[in-house]
Amino acid sequence: MENSTAENNNAGLERPAPQTNKLLIILAGAVLAMAALWVYSNTLSSPFVFDDVPFIQRNANIAVSDLSLDSLKNAAFDSTRPLANLSFALNHYFSGGNEAAYHMVNIVLHFLAGLGMYYLLLCLLAVPGIGQKNASSQWAPFLAALLWLVHPVHTGAVTYIVQRSAVMASMFCLWSMAMYIKARLSARGKGGKYWVLSVVLWMLALAGKEIALALPFAALVFEWFFFQDLRKDWAGKFALILGGFLAASVIGAYLFLGSHPLDSILYDYKNFDFTLKERLLTEPRVLVYYLSLLAFPYPGRLVLDYDIPHSQSLLNPATTLYSILFMAGLIAAALLLARKRRLVSYAILWFCITLFLESSFIPLDLAFEHRLYLPSVFPIFAVAALLPSKENLRKPAIVSLLSIAVIFGVWTHQRNTVWQSDVALWRDTVAKVPENARAHNNLGLALAHAGRDDDAFKEFQKAVELKPDFAQANYNIGISLGHQEEHEKAIPYFEKAVEKEPENVLYLNDLALAYMGAGRLEDAITRLYQALRIEPEYAPTHNNLGVALGGQAMVTQALEHFRKAVEIYPDYADAHRNLGILLGNLDNHPKAIAEFEKVIKLLPRDPQANFLLGRSYAAVGKYEKAVLHFRETLQAVPDYIPALYNIGLIYMGQEKYVEAAKFFEKILKIKPENMQASKQLKKCIDEARANVQAQKEPLSPE
Structure with a gap:
């Protein structure tokens, strides 16, 4: 199909392609x-x-x-x-x-x-x-x-x-x-x-x-x-154009990589x-x-x-x-x-x-x-x-x-069947390259996403076995242990991840959470301040630091960080919730209500937010709104005893003893040994009987 030589087309003569139907x-x-x-x-x-x-x-x-x-x-x-x-x-x-x-x-x-x-x-x-x-x-x-x-x-x-x-x-x-x-x-x-x-x-x-x-x-x-x-006589022109392309590439590299492109490239090899x-x-x-x-x-x-x-x-x-x-x-x-x-x-x-x-x-x-x-x-x-x-x-x-x-x-069609599931895709990869630590880690993530936590944990462990300093695999083991409330066991894995990637703010935050779960609040605060120095505008760090500082009774600093978190990310529900809780603990219920309302706007059916908002409304005497949000909590969690108990107390305060008794009875069905509910139920029964007896007494003439 090829000619042994090619014609010179320098003259730019038009050469139409062979005629094709x-x-x-x-x-x-x-x-x-x-x-x-x-x-x-x-x-x-x-x-x-x-x-x-x-x-x-x-x-x-x-x-x-x-x-x-x-x-x-x-x-x-x-x-x-x-x-x-x-x-x-x-x-x-x-x-x-x-x-x-x-x-x-x-x-x-x-x-x-x-x-x-x-x-x-x-x-x-x-x-x-x-x-x-x-x-x-x-x-x-x-x-x-x-x-x-x-x-x-x-x-x-x-x-x-x-x-x-x-x-x-x-x-x-x-x-x-x-x-x-x-x-x-x-x-x-x-x-x-x-x-x-x-x-x-x-x-x-x-x-x-x-x-x-x-x-x-x-x-x-x-x-x-x-x-x-x-043509050899075009070689000079070729070299000139090639030199121009190379010069443009060098300028592009300079603009993209900075004044020291080689240093920038070598720095990236650390990854x-x-x-x-x-x-x-x-x-x-x-x-x-x-x-x-x-x-x-x-x-x-x-x-x-x-x-x-x-x-x-x-x-x-x-x-x-x-x-x-x-x-x-x-x-x-x-x-x-x-x-x-x-x-x-x-x-x-x-x-x-x-x-x-x-x-x-x-x-x-x-x-x-x-x-x-x-x-x-x-x-x-x-x-x-x-x-x-x-x-x-x-x-x-x-x-x-x-x-x-x-x-x-x-x-191709056969190969694409493997891509139909992330678990299948990574199983295929692991089967073909069993020594690939990243593939085992990604298979673990796919299995975790599929709800197969035990199998996922084994893959994370295999990844770390193949590559002990693999930051992400160590991090994933820490996350898995954290979900099991094994915070002390999780800490060494998070620490390995942070050691490998000391500027990874996500790793620092989860290490801090593990410290908090293990009761080591000072260590958590240290790591969170380290994360803030790396990325001052990362809202989760401010939120987590607020929780840790609040646990150390450093209320003013905690408030500052919660407020900073919602300033950075106005739709941050957890930070609004934590700010509301702290304000409520300080008896600043109107401002607490404002924060819980923001949470409800973001998460309308959130049971905890509804309960906290109901409790704050009760604290300022807005009982109808309080009952409304307690009931919203029970829509999501029917057996939530604190919501049942608070509605019972509100009805008792309104002298609705029969209605109140129903909620205390529900608590006792869930937890028969609950002494507070039993005590309040007895009061409701006694008050209801007293009211009935009072209605039976004859009126005295003047």
């Missing part, structure tokens, strides 16, 4: 759409998993309640991926937390990316050195796009909701590349609109994910390969258990594995969270050196093949260029399948483009590729 193009697009929908149709009920939870499900900025400019701006610029974030915010606005809506958007974007790939490949057929006007060339774009759309490795980008950023960035990159080629194939002066579209689409890709930074470099290599015919050197040595092994996944993406080889052993040196493990030599040899082969097999050569370079950001010095996890989404485009096309032109060979080759597409589709 428009009806066939529409039909091909429909087939691609149906294929994408079929292989991902079983993902619509898949839950939020892993990074979906903090970045989407629990992200307050994403949970927009209106489409105001401020709301959308806060959502968009919550991270460095504004377009992806904006799409999540719109998803939430129109569908709330409905996972199916998020998945459907991902599927549509995946199809649009596949359609962009198909259109790009059709444009490529007119590029010197790629397309020929024969029947086989017409099949290559469709087969490549189909194989790419149904490839099982892309479940890591499409089914994993948060990786919409990768799908979105890749989609715009493919359309941008297509517009660049259209511009280059246009006659002089007629390609302006395509150049503008290409730049705009690339900027949209950048707003989706940073991987789009690789596109100018990939396009520059494409220009040299196919439009400049690898990982590998060094910069270990990452650089390990990534060639990862790249080789990525290539094997493209060739053989059997679902049994796919994993959400890989656990790649770190390369300590060139020979530890030995595959490190082999992988480095293999990748170096692959790049060398690409350069040597540039004349004779230009498309194959470019596919290798495209793979390396588009993976560079996520597979080099940047402090990221070592491997994720979603990173193959964009890099796989040209390698898959290069395979499809090798279709033989001879009729007797071409048809069997087409049938073979279609058969592979069907197998890939079945495998």
Whole structure:
């Protein structure tokens, strides 16, 4: 399919793509759409998993309640991926937390990316050195796009909701590349609109994910390969443009990372258990594995969270050196093949260029399948483009590729069944990488969410066994023990978590709560002040500190922190409740009532808040309101003795002895040994009898 040499297109002469029946193009697009929908149709009920939870499900900025400019701006610029974030915010606005809506958007974007790939490949057929006007060339774009759309490795980008950023960035990159080629194939002066579209689409890709930074470099290599015919006299211009791109990248890094980008990068490595050197040595092994996944993406080889052993040196493990030599040899082969097999050569370079950001010095996890989404485009096309032109060979080759597409589709559908439950997904991960501590921890979280606390606890323990300083797993063990009121046992685990991440305010707060549960209020106060120094405006810290200080009879300071908590977060029900309790203890019942009313507004059926509000109303003599809220408490907790007792006392005070007696009788049915209820019931009976007797006495004449 390839020419051994490429024509010079410096003159910008218009070269239309080989004529293709428009009806066939529409039909091909429909087939691609149906294929994408079929292989991902079983993902619509898949839950939020892993990074979906903090970045989407629990992200307050994403949970927009209106489409105001401020709301959308806060959502968009919550991270460095504004377009992806904006799409999540719109998803939430129109569908709330409905996972199916998020998945459907991902599927549509995946199809649009596949359609962009198909259109790009059709444009490529007119590029010197790629397309020929024969029947086989017409099949290559469709087969490549189909194989790419149904490839099982892309479940890591499409089914994993948060990786919409990768799908979105890749989609715009493919359309941008297509517009660049259209511009280059246009006659002089007629390609302006395509150049503008290409730049705009690339900027949209950048707003989706940073991987789009690789596109100018990939396009520059494409220009040299196919439009400049690898001319040596263009090498100087090539170097100049490349230098400009590199300079722009350095300036971007300076603006993004600060005046000391290297220090910033090295600082971020503290969040990982590998060094910069270990990452650089390990990534060639990862790249080789990525290539094997493209060739053989059997679902049994796919994993959400890989656990790649770190390369300590060139020979530890030995595959490190082999992988480095293999990748170096692959790049060398690409350069040597540039004349004779230009498309194959470019596919290798495209793979390396588009993976560079996520597979080099940047402090990221070592491997994720979603990173193959964009890099796989040209390698898959290069395979499809090798279709033989001879009729007797071409048809069997087409049938073979279609058969592979069907197998890939079945495998993708099969892989997606694992994503239908977070427990199933993490069980699959643990089964494939049993030494992965993070996978065991996440399986524990999934089991805890499913109410299987004992099984969850075992997974947290396994995670700590594999990685003793794993902060989150230690924290989760502490939480589990805290739920069992085992505060003393929980404290060492929280302390390990804090030791590993001393600036984690959440860990400090829960350590403080464990101290409080164990009666160690001074230790709790110390940790909470430590948390405030790190993050002064964190409302839960102020609330917890108020509780601890109140326990030490430091009432003034406690009031100050409760008030600060509700100032930071006006809808903080627990802080309003605690402030009301403290004000009530100080006999400041009117202000206590105001705080409890705020709690009721936020949590109308909350039994404790209703009881506390009822008690405060009773303290200021507003008995009807008091009874109303005590009854509201009993609606939620029918056997709540304090509410029954207080209603009984109010009715006694109103001389409604028969009504009062009913409530004391209910208490005695619940707890027969309750002496106070028994005593009050006796009083009610005596008073009721006295009233009856008084009514029977004859009136004395004057």
